[in-house]
Amino acid sequence: MTDFVVIGGGIAGVSAAAHLAPHGSVILLEMESTLAYHTTGRSAALFVINYGTQGSRPLGLASRAFLENPPEGSTDAPLLTHRGLLWIGDETQMMELSRIAREGQDSGAGSRLIPSDEVLGLVPVLNSDRIAGGLFEPYARDIDVAALQQAFVRIARSHDAEIRTRSHVTAIDRRGSGWIVKAGDDTLECGAIVNASGAWGDRVAALADIEPIGLQPMRRTAFMVPGTQDYAHWPMVVDADQRFYFKPDGVQLLCSLAEEEPSEPTDAKPRMEDVALAIELINETTTLGIKSVNSQWTGLRTFSPDRDLVIGEEPTAPGFFWLVGQGGTGIQTSPAYGSLLASHVLGTEIPELLVEAGVEPSTTDPGRFRD
Ligand SMILES: Cc1cc2nc3c(=O)[nH]c(=O)nc-3n(C[C@H](O)[C@H](O)[C@H](O)COP(=O)(O)OP(=O)(O)OC[C@H]3O[C@@H](n4cnc5c(N)ncnc54)[C@H](O)[C@@H]3O)c2cc1C
Structure with a gap:
């Protein structure tokens, strides 16, 4: 029995894995043969505060500390360099x-x-x-996206998270208060699922019989x-x-x-x-x-119907967490949304750093799309 299964090995999935791994066992499943093959590997790699939605701007601000001073041992290269x-x-x-x-x-x-x-x-x-x-x-800066992705991978692995590529999730079923996830020949039992599958977010939710958010x-x-x-x-x-x-x-x-x-x-x-x-x-x-x-x-930059991120538990399916809809700011906001997601999954207080930056969880709550 695994505590947390993360679906998707783009920047959102690895950030989630890095933030959850200190608190329980994590298996990340990515359908491609390499991580960051889709949108994460195709960005313009810019960090700019004055850009994005009501929900993404504070997440960008709150990510600055991590990007400027990444945790010891997580990267050999600076994550940000001057651009303007x-x-x-x-x-x-x-x-x-x-x-x-x-x-x-x-x-x-x-x-x-x-x-x-x-x-x-x-x-x-x-x-x-x-x-x-x-x-x-x-103050706009270039982000070394490969180094940032790798930093999250290093942090996750240093806490024994397992990362499986060529692991296409094709079925998700309820088992008691947890879930059964099928990927290739593997069947995993877990306590909670994080859906970080980017453009495929609604399709992955459908595997668990969850209504789509309307991701585009x-x-x-x-x-x-x-x-x-x-x-x-x-x-x-x-x-x-x-x-x-x-x-x-x-x-x-x-x-x-x-x-x-x-x-x-x-x-x-x-x-x-x-x-x-x-x-x-x-x-x-x-x-x-x-x-x-x-x-x-x-x-593919993927947007929710109000163009803001979707971070948190699906109201109709306890233990199923969304981490999607990052649109055009999913790299620069990744440290903060990983941290916010982890506080939702673990049921802990929102970290002070996020509160000080103005992060308001209701702005990104999946419940806003449900009756
Ligand atoms: C041209 C361009 C410029 C951009 N510029 C910037 C920028 O300057 N700054 C910025 O912050 N952001 C930028 N972005 C946006 C940013 O790239 C995205 O917001 C971010 O990469 C989204 O990450 P993700 O992990 O959600 O998606 P992805 O990287 O697409 O990851 C999702 C993963 O889920 C996997 N997956 C899907 N379904 C399954 C399944 N059933 N089983 C297993 N795995 C599955 C996919 O294979 C994929 O690897 C840009 C995007 C583009 C396209």
Whole structure:
């Protein structure tokens, strides 16, 4: 009998495992042959306070301490490095820039509206006739996602958690006050289940006869184009209406159309027309003259009906816990939501660090989608 079975080996699943393993036996089940194969391995890897929903913003704030000072022995590399974020706009987008600035005012993001000459000083390849101003967020940082994922794995394993890949969960049944979980040839009996299966969240719940939340996976495509070391100090540049973004990544530029298009849960693949449209928009706005693409991928950002995270016990099925709906902020909020999830599973107080950051559990409670 295992105390906790976690379904899904993306960042959500490994964070849950790391936070639960000190308190009981944990087995994590991942259907692919490697962890982080789906959305977690396909992100833009940015930490930015002034972004996201009512529920995700405090979780981002509360995650900063872990990301800046990860637990001893959990990582050999810093998890955060300086980047900065620059929202840009033309004359028609100034209202939107002001709105984003207002949202960030009380967040500690340190964001400030800047005139066009300062924007062009930060990123000289921007076309001056397309830029009326910008909003600069100096504290935005790059996250080393692989190191963060590995940090959670190390913590979980140091408390004897077991991680099984190629373990596709295909059946979940009630047994007394606990559960029976079938994955491949394995049958596991456990006290509680954590559903951290990302885009497949509603499908995994259906295996346990639980009503769907209404999760919607949304496609987002990113690609790498050739760059130079000279770009390395640029901030990430995002169009005020989120029609595209780009940021330096080593000697390449990571670019995206920033699209949101509904999808089934699947191994999403990029479409040529999305990459071409992003290149067109970036080339119109800059002198980069992008002509070729080194690599491309598409990930699924999964949203609940109110676009906030879903963290906590399913009211209709005691012992079944949701950890889904992270949308576009599932990397930067992962330390805090793992901690919040563990307090729900263990029935303990919400940690002080989360309360101080303004985390309000009702905002992410699955009960809000039930009568
Ligand atoms: C282009 C792009 C840019 C992004 N940029 C950022 C960013 O800058 N900052 C940020 O914080 N976030 C960003 N995100 C969002 C972030 O990547 C996600 O919120 C996060 O990765 C979600 O993690 P997850 O563990 O829930 O999902 P996943 O990584 O998809 O993990 C779910 C896992 O569950 C497994 N699974 C599903 N069903 C089963 C089953 N039946 N049995 C066993 N295993 C199962 C899947 O194989 C998968 O590995 C971005 C996303 C995209 C696509």
